[in-house]
Amino acid sequence: GESVGLHLPTLSVQEGDNSIINCAYSNSASDYFIWYKQESGKGPQFIIDIRSNMDKRQGQRVTVLLNKTVKHLSLQIAATQPGDSAVYFCAEKGEGFQKLVFGTGTRLLVSP
Amino acid sequence: NAGVTQTPKFQVLKTGQSMTLQCAQDMNHNSMYWYRQDPGMGLRLIYYSASEGTTDKGEVPNGYNVSRLNKREFSLRLESAAPSQTSVYFCATARDSPNQPQHFGDGTRLSIL
Numbered sequence: 707g708e709s710v711g712l713h714l715p716t717l718s719v720q721e722g723d724n725s726i727i728n729c730a731y732s733n734s735a736s737d738y739f740i741w742y743k744q745e746s747g748k749g750p751q752f753i754i755d756i757r758s759n760m761d762k763r764q765g766q767r768v769t770v771l772l773n774k775t776v777k778h779l780s781l782q783i784a785a786t787q788p789g790d791s792a793v794y795f796c797a798e799k800g801e802g803f804q805k806l807v808f809g810t811g812t813r814l815l816v817s818p
Numbered sequence: 819n820a821g822v823t824q825t826p827k828f829q830v831l832k833t834g835q836s837m838t839l840q841c842a843q844d845m846n847h848n849s850m851y852w853y854r855q856d857p858g859m860g861l862r863l864i865y866y867s868a869s870e871g872t873t874d875k876g877e878v879p880n881g882y883n884v885s886r887l888n889k890r891e892f893s894l895r896l897e898s899a900a901p902s903q904t905s906v907y908f909c910a911t912a913r914d915s916p917n918q919p920q921h922f923g924d925g926t927r928l929s930i931l
Contacts, residue, residue, distance in 0.1 A: 738917040740920075742922075749908050749924045749925050751922070752920075804866075804914070805866070805876075810859060811860070
């Protein structure tokens with residue numbers, strides 16, 4: 707079946723460092739991927755998405771990289787700030803219209 | 819512009835009680851979803867509605883029913899709550915075009931004793 711997973715459950719960084727959160731996906735036919743941020747007590751918040759016809763997409767302080775050869779997705783956060791502390795999920799488009807398959811999440815801890 | 823609003827935010831039920839979780843959106847999206855989130859697991863789809871008047875089962879529909887009341891509102895009902903349904907429930911919406919992100923509410927934290 708489909709599965710989306712993360713390599714590291716917790717990532718600790720210092721304020722100002724760059725953070726990299728990784729995700730492996732299993733469905734080679736997936737053509738759309740999303741990163742979400744979830745703060746404590748809140749719902750997942752959309753950060754950035756990427757379609758399979760792209761290898762890289764940049765947003766404000768965030769970059770998503772897609773390596774279809776090894777079915778790997780990463781989220782890079784530049785100059786990480788304490789406000790970036792949260793759980794980050796990757797999701798891939800699943801079977802069926804508008805369905806998403808979510809990973810279990812990586813917790814990012816940013817120390818001042 | 820509230821986005822996706824879920825009520826209540828917290829609820830405690832006894833086993834066997836019934837409960838309806840409400841979700842309303844002002845984003846004019848056609849697609850709406852209900853997920854549950856449990857520790858150590860990714861979000862799991864319970865039911866979804868591609869448009870007003872249609873609903874379909876997701877990955878974990880047993881023990882739940884849904885109603886798409888109109889374009890704005892999508893409710894989730896537990897007819898006879900069980901402790902295994904203790905979870906955080908999230909509603910989400912999306913545009914009906916392909917490859918669109920889902921937008922989430924802040925969840926309902928439900929405990930069943």
